[in-house]
Amino acid sequence: MTVADVQQWVGVGAMGVWLIATIVVVRTAWSAGRRPPLGILIGSGVGAGLFAAYGGIVDAVADPGPSAALDVPVLHWMVGHRSAPANAVMIQVSDLGGTLGMTVLTALGAAVLLWRRRIPDAVVVLVAGAGAGVLVSGFKNLNARLRPPVATQLVAEQTFALPSGHALTSTVVVGILAVVAAGMIRSTAARLGVGAVAAAVILAIGVSRLYLGVHWLTDVLAGWLLGGAWLALCLTALTAVRTRRAARVPEQAAPAEPGVLS
Structure with a gap:
């Protein structure tokens, strides 16, 4: 069994464990006359599902499937549609999603949250950012996939390709800051605006990263999926902390705070 097969089966196993755990938790809550923790169940389910999808991408790369078949055509299309102005813009965008850019964004976000005395939010932002770095390094070395040919690269890259570190880290850092920020905003339109900007x-x-020729399409897809899985788990943990804290406060004194996964 290859490393790709192991990751795929771990993803399938995670979905199975989540399904069984969800059934048990829901039945137990209903038997006790309580509401099941839907936010936690949904968040953990999303995390398991995204990891399973990531495992599918990795397996498609190891045993070439339909998704991996797009790697070469997408790379050729990107190389064929380059221009000097677009090159400059894409390099700047890529730099924003690099280690330095995401580290600075994480530190600034955590600092603002600490200043606002939102300690759990700040801690989760820091843990999410640090965890993203560990995932990038660990899974790149685990998969050990080579990057596209040097001749296609507009910037030099020396590390392995799968998953894309820029895609993974930006999904986690930008995503968690957007969700935390949206939780501090009461306007639905403003929340949607924050989400749209983060997604963009x-x-x-x-x-x-595709335009610069330093990643295959499946590298980027894997980065988004694995980053999304970690993001979902971090938000689930934050939801669990908030739920536990709210349970300690008498119902009449509990503040009306928007939920993380609402």
Whole structure:
């Protein structure tokens, strides 16, 4: 069994464990006359599902499937549609999603949250950012996939390709800051605006890596999926912390705070 097969089966196993756990938790809650923790169940389910999808991408790369068949055509299309102005823009966008850019964004976001005395939010932001870095390094070395040919690369890259670190880290850092920020906003329109901007930034960073010729399409897809899985788990943990804290406060004194996964 290859490393790709192991990751695929771990993803399938995670979905199975989540399904069984969800059934048990829901039945137990109903038997006790309580509401099941839907936010936690949904968040963990999304995380398991995204990891399973990531495992499918990795397996398609190891045993070439339909999704991996798009790698070469997408790379050729990107190379064939380059221009000097677009090159400059894409390099800047890519730099934003790099280690330095995401580290600075994580630190600034955590600092603002600490200043606002939102300690759990700040801690989760820091843990999410640090965890993203560990995932990038660990899974790149685990998969050990080579990057596209040097001749197609507009910037030099020396590390392995799968998953895209820029795609993974931006999904986690931009995503968690957007969700936390949206939880501090009461306007639905403003929340949707924050989400749209975050999605556009994450998409642009991933596309920039394809445009620069330093990643295959499946690298970027894997980065988004694995990053999304970690993001979902971090948000689930934050939801669990908030739920536990709210349970300690008398119902009449509990503050009306928007939920993380609402």
